[in-house]
Amino acid sequence: MIGKILGDRYEIIERIGGGGMALVYKAKCRLLNRYVAIKVLRTEFTNDDEFINKFKRESQAAASLCHPNIVNIYDVGVEDNIHYIVMEYVKGKTLKQLIREKGKLSYEETLDIATQITEAINHAHKNHIVHRDIKPHNILITDDGRVKVTDFGIARAATSTTVTNTSNVIGSVHYFSPEQARGGYTDEKSDIYSLGIVMYEMITGRVPYQGESPISIALKHIQEDIIPPREIDKSIPKSIEKIILKCVEKNQSLRYESAGEVLKDLQKAKSSSDGDFVEFKNLDDSPTRVMPAIKDEKIDKKKQSSRKNKKSEKKEKGKKSNYITAIAIVLAFLITSGLAVGFIVVKDYLFTEEVVMPQIVGMHEDKAREKIESLGLEFKVKGRRYDDTYKEGVVISQSEEPGYKVVVGYPIEVYVSKGPKTVEVPNLTNKYYSDVEIVLNNAGLKMGEVVFENSEIPTDIVIEQNPKPNQKVPEGTKVDIVVSEGPEISYIIMPKLIGLDIEKAKKEIISKGFSIGEIKYEYNDEFDKNVVVWQSYPAGTEIEENTSIDLIVSNGTQISNDEEDQNGQDNVNTDNDSTNTTESENGDKEKNEEENKETALHINIPLPQNKDEVEVKIYKIQDGIKELIYSKVHETKEEWIAVTVSGKGKAKFAIYFDGELYKEKEISF
Template identity: 30%
Template sequence: MDTTLTDPLVGKLLDGRYRVESRIARGGMATVYVALDIRLDRTVAVKVMHRSLAEDPAFVRRFIGEAKSVASLSHPNVVHVFDQGTDGDNVYLSMEYVPGRTLRDVLRARGRLPAREALEVMIPVLAALGAAHQAGLVHRDVKPENVLLSDDGRIKVVDFGLARAIEATNQTRTGVMIGTIGYMSPEQVTSGAADVRSDVYSAGIMLFELLTGRQPYEGDTPMSVAYRHVHDTVPVPSALLPETSPLLDTLVAQATARDPADRPADATAMLVAAVEAHRALPRESGPVPSVPVGPPRGQDSAPPPANQTLIQPRVDLLTSPVTDHAAPAARKPERFRPNWFVIALAVVMVAAVGVTGWLFSQSTTITVPKLVGKNVTIAEGEARQAGFAVEIGKAENSEDVPKGNVIRTDPEAGTEVEGKSKLLIIASAGPKRIPVPNVVGLDENSARTKLAEVGLVVGGVKKQSSETVPRGQVMKTSPAVGNQVKEGSKVALVMSAGLVMPDVKGMPRDQADAMLRGAGFTPEFVEQTDAAQPCTVIAQDPQPNAEIDKGAVVRMTLSQCSNGEWHWPWENNDQNVNEDQQIVVVPNVLFKDVRAARDELRAAGVSVKVKRGSGRATVLAQIPPGGQQVPAGTEVTLWH
């Protein structure tokens, strides 16, 4: 029965964007599907977490954070994370779809790999881990199942950060260890702690398995294997394969040291050692017998049985089958009887062939291989193997070629040159990014000049009031100072407008004086006679909303304050108030939130007019004042 047909997600549109087409894998934590991103019209892999994880809020929070971190990691040997989201009970990742097989599939089909092939797998894996380590990410579950070999020969590492997200779930609170026990470092077993050197340990175990065809520790239970990781020293590959190069023994031993301090500092350090070992290994090596499954020699085990299965080196990892070769039957040597004529003739022929070969070798040409777009370490190895003297030039910035991949070669691909010619390889340094310079405190012209000096332009100027930054100076930028942006990007400036002059017209003198002094102004008052309401501001200079500096003098004209009495329009003797009109008491809303004050006044039966004072969110003045009896519908003015 086809399980794909019974899967409820197959054929569904996930999150309104991903049309799930088929299921390709199911693991202990998630199920992976092939889906079509209908928005971008591309095929993606969608990893949907199991329901038990999706129902845990701690996992979902950690999962989202880790997904964002991994999505920022751009490396040719890392499976790219495009998107993360939830759709009902489904928590998912949208990732790059890599058609091919896992390294585990290859190991099952072929058994162990020859030394050079094993390193050619490990080098891109270590490059991916090294990029993650430099970005502050730890994989925590390095194993062959998480290494993908695409149909076109690329090697990709998947599932960065997922183990860390799982640690936040309830499942880990009962003592369950996160990771795969066969590859788990001693510190992960004992304390659950993992750093970049834990990934190095797991990579060392994986290299051991690639070289020998088996993991170093086997046991009846996971805990017995975990015990050996903590208390035993990982054997070197030559304990199983005596012909193993000492370089590989050293590389495995250093990577799998029980004390993290004795391992390479991170995957990049191990990558350097792996590349050096690859360079030092012979270019070609004969077929080597596979390793029988069982404990290493010297551990109470019988000698391994004879095994005629051979692995041919330098073959395609995805398609090459394991072949059997039988050793020829031994023949009894015959007595040697020299034929001097034949010997002399052979000497002449060998000499002639040697001279001819030397002559032809003087004019042998080789063709520059196509290396653009490949990882620079892999490209260097291919070029040296083709017979070039390789020189790695200074990396150059590129918006199109990922960091660490080849931009160009000199001579270019397809050029025929003499053997051992020099080949210059230029790698990408990634996109050129410029940190936004610190222009805070500069005037606008100076800020424009400083931005132009580093290749950036001003993308707009906004003004904002400030009590601390002098008027005309830059308060902040968008993007913020220090952010990495493309060359030629626009940077918006936020300039200080200093203080904005409030509108105090119609405000009593004492309230206007208090509000202006509190806002940092120096008020001055001049009285004028013919005004209806005494001691009230009837004019001001500067005008409302003018930009002025802190401490500036504000001149206000007042109605005459001599009689000291207030006469509201409804209190005048010459105005008749309708006896049937409802009288209400004005609530005191000073220092209350402006919105709450407006609602309270309207509820009391008066209308409200709000005027800007210092721009704060609380009421600084009100007219008529609180406690005043007024006809219903009277307008109350608030300043904030």
Template identity: 30%
Template sequence: MEPGSQIAHRYQIIRLLGEGGMASVYLARDLQTGQDVSVKLLRVELENDAASKKRFKHDARRAIDLQNEHIVKLLDAGEADSQPFIVMEYVPGMDLKHFLKLNHPLPIATAVQLMQQIVEGMVVAHQHGVIHRDLKPQNILVGADNQIKITDFGIATALGQNELTQTNSLVGSIHYLSPEQGRGGLATPQSDVYALGIILFELLTGQVPFQGENTIAIAMKHFQTPMPSMRDWRPEIPQALDNVVQKATAKQPQDRYQDASEMATDLATVLNKKRAREPKFAVATECDDMTRPLDVEQIRQATDQLRTQIKATRPLDATIPPASVRSKRRKWPWLVGVSLLGLGLLGGGGYWYFNQPVQVPDVTGESLESARQSLASRRLKVGDVHQRYSKQIAAGEVMAIDGPLQRHRGQSIDLTVSRGVKSYQIGYYTGERYRNVADSLRKKGFVVHQETQYSADYDRGMIIKQSLPVGEVAHPGSDTITLTVSAGKDEVKLPNFKNQSVNQVLSFANQHGLPLTIMTTHSDTVANNHVVSQQVKAGHSLTRGDSLVVTIASENDAEKTTNVQLTIPYDKRHRENQVQIYVRDMNHNYRTPYQTLTITSDQTVTLPLKLKNNSTGSYRVVRDGRTILSANNIN
């Protein structure tokens, strides 16, 4: 899209940030809030792909529930002119890949601290049943103070089958792809854990563990080649830290951490001195427990062998019974054997059937009854049903599938079902202590913003006003509450104005919000329009809003012009400020504005006051309906 283009009449494109296999990402301006945001748009060639569009929207709906400081916040999602879009917070900085190029080698403690942030974000994702599936440094942003933000949740999944047909779409990910994903199997939390282990390896060594001429060669190394030790590159790396990588990247998913939470627990103590002599990690067992169909030919051969052994053990001098008896005796062992064989095959076939892995259908967004039917079609059933509030999923619809997405026939699947949007009625917070109110609101899930303002009526830390009115029904997670908090009285220490010009005093008064009152007197020692004295002595203080009173020297001219220069401050809370300036002199009064302005930044104006016969003038500046500057007795 071209700069200046708008999406949904709200987001104005500034520039392209990057392009991926499925989407393009732009920096944009939210015209409602004035904030910079990132907007992700589905690629043009996928706009007519119904499956891609459906997954794009579906994954956006799931990702919006992921609230964590280490996950890029999803702000909005929708469709404009048949083109799906996702709006996310904009994170100034760089991706982790670029960060490593600029900062390698990282100190071990720094690498661990960065990794802990990444894993913490993935803990929240796994708790919500969300699998990233495409974790890599390019999808991890590093902001100010090395603050980590994970992005691109669900985008790799949204490609589905298409990601194999997009040219080079897997090149950027193959270095971090788990063996089961490379074989075309289902991604699980352990698949994300594998990618986390590769990322930790790269953080500490500056390179990925497996290189190759093409994606196939790299994938084969993921399947077969043992994970190298980071200590081969950096011997100072503790064995306990190398063990985290070795366990996270085990070839079999069951030998890895079961999810990010388990990995986070291990990572938290990895630099502890108590683990200094930790032995090398070793997979507990190499046994292949995969369920396989029984081989009928092997069973037949084993039966023949057993029959031969029985014949060989028969006594040579045993009395041979009559033929009719032998015939009868020969029949029943064969009948028993065949029956046992049939039962064995039947039991083995049944065991094989019920232990075949099946993919759990994606029932998120369906009603509970519909989910039951979808699961039943795969010979699965609904297990425990948990409920959770959601601002995106309607009440009664499935929010998440709990547990792995690959099960065996007949197993129960636990589901999380939406209770709908949680809401609260806004109370009256003015006059309450900000810390107490903010803590209470945040525990309920609200985002609370603080603004400060000087006040002579409220003590420091007390709430002056609130953005949401009393009694309004608000929803945590979607509604933001802004509380304006008193910074106490704004005390202004006065300098010595003696011999300063009236314009210098006016500039000081405007800067500190002090209405100026000017008295006049005759002086033989002070120049005309310069200060002779001040009512409040130098070194003492006034509170913002108090009048600053000075006496200036004045000549009794019949008529004169006094030029008053003042700066009108811009209120950044509004895009534009409407300003009216009122002047009282020989030619003007306060009934009509002397000048009307629309300002978008601080603006300096000069007011020429026509005065005579030792008369005085005055002015008043009104911004958005409120008087912000004024002065009286100007001569």
């Protein structure tokens, strides 16, 4: 079904559930561009015309319901003998799953969920729709805690068809009302009984009745009272116990009159956990009445006339009695003889032989046939279908449960496996990892183990798969893949460069596998000229190979203005010629410094807002030389940064965000 398009608009994406009646798939509506849930009826029900017609009518009726606690039905259709209903897609879990996860629910959780279920049931009852299969499996809990009741149409349609099929009521029989178990009349109060059982399971963590078979559980609904919740757990408040006990009364007339009444008591229970507000009904037996004797004048007259003739009749009776006695003896003999002969003739018709149904699921068809026919039963193959569990030719279902007694000659219907459905494995190599799951779903396969390995292939590209492309494998097989992480990254311990001569530091950087980054010269009183005074990464840290290492190098001790003036005065006082020469040289030096002086400007750079932080690098490109002048990581919440650049003439500046070129800017100084 995966990948199939129903009604020219619903594309099946994946299977998300299933039960005795149908399988549930997640699909995408191409027309409205939204996800929906599609419930597809199992094939064994699609051949029952009466059920299909009822299913259509009830689903259409349920589609008229509109309530926040009811799963909306959008569409009903049939295509290629596939009968389906399109419903609201609810992301969450069933109430049954929630109970299994938590063991049992708290008083507050039980009240909240029960209230929402009751509101859904009350809305349906007001629209003359009875669910008939209220159970935790049909109640969905969304991620934000909203309750959604589903299967209104399918549950009502299924009642008459599946209630007698024990293989299909295993999940529902725990929640059946007594009248449903008897096959009697069901109405709104049947939903109230099932609601009470659901509340019982929520607050205690278990269903009230257990048994070896659906029939034994159904009989307990009819004959046995439930154990009160407070006998299981004393901490359960009295109010919720009384509400449950009133919902699950055996007699329909003793239950709540409507879901609306249940709702009122649930609201009271929220504010008064031990309140005594639940009113129970009593059935008074009708008093015995003494009926007066019925007199009839005609009867009295007959009695009077009979008394008059009594004497004459006695005489005649004496004569006839001898003849009657003789005739009675002869007739008794004839009747006794006839019964004896008749018993011998018809005993085979009066007493039918029964045999115990064996387990034949899992047996090969031939052996199962031999087993069934040896017991005097009829072996009938109802159909063959694909199955992931059983090999081809093996029985996968039987119409009668093992251990049940069946009459000799009774037909036993079975389904036989065609083996797993096989599909062709698509070629996943060279595809992006993010696309793989979609490709597998469309092919009817699942994602298996994912391993990431370093490779020369670009990052996130599939480089291997198992099973290999074009192989035939069972539908649903998991496909393992290997995904490239890109080339392997080596990390190197950063050496200590501070204190080294700049040339030695450069050689050390290159020999370790790093690259030389920005080198700045600053005056420094502690280090001699051309000695490294700062490095961009501390010594001893692990740094990625080929990382650029920035340095600050000492430019020696800065000479003060007083010292310069003193030196100049000494020169003046020493010799005029030398003074003139010095002044001339100083003038030329100042002129050269003026010509070589660089102008400083500010560049305002907007930071990208699609990430939390970004590494900003700026390169100065002039006279064919590319020089890194800025490198720093900024948080993007700064929005803008101002960077000072300097130069003379025309220079181009290239700005990079995380290694990608953002913009080139040409500046005239």
